[in-house]
Amino acid sequence: MNPAKVDRNRLERLTDLPNVGPAIANDLRLIGVKSPLDLADRSPVELYHTLSSIKGRRQDPCVLDIFISLVRFIDGEEPRPWWEYTAERKKTFGI
Numbered sequence: 001m002n003p004a005k006v007d008r009n010r011l012e013r014l015t016d017l018p019n020v021g022p023a024i025a026n027d028l029r030l031i032g033v034k035s036p037l038d039l040a041d042r043s044p045v046e047l048y049h050t051l052s053s054i055k056g057r058r059q060d061p062c063v064l065d066i067f068i069s070l071v072r073f074i075d076g077e078e079p080r081p082w083w084e085y086t087a088e089r090k091k092t093f094g095i
Helices: 022-030 044-055 061-074 082-093
Strands: none
Touching: 022 044, 022 061, 044 061, 061 082
8 A cells, every 4th residue: 555545543454554565465474464463573574584485586675675664664653655765775684
């Protein structure tokens, strides 16, 4: 969902989260995330590596940006577009 349209009081489905459409929702389910609150206190890097392992190949680094945005949102930050995390991802994780 577009971060500008997210309503923190209506987080029933994965697609209610910022930056999540059907494809990312399916990826989240693959790694055991069934509801938005399943992302609380999770490591975006672990989620990324788990998805890469399950799919048998390294995922696009932008997926890590999305996972960072999701965990930060669930942990209380305002919803932001995933690309706002790209510079941080590159600097912090070198991916």
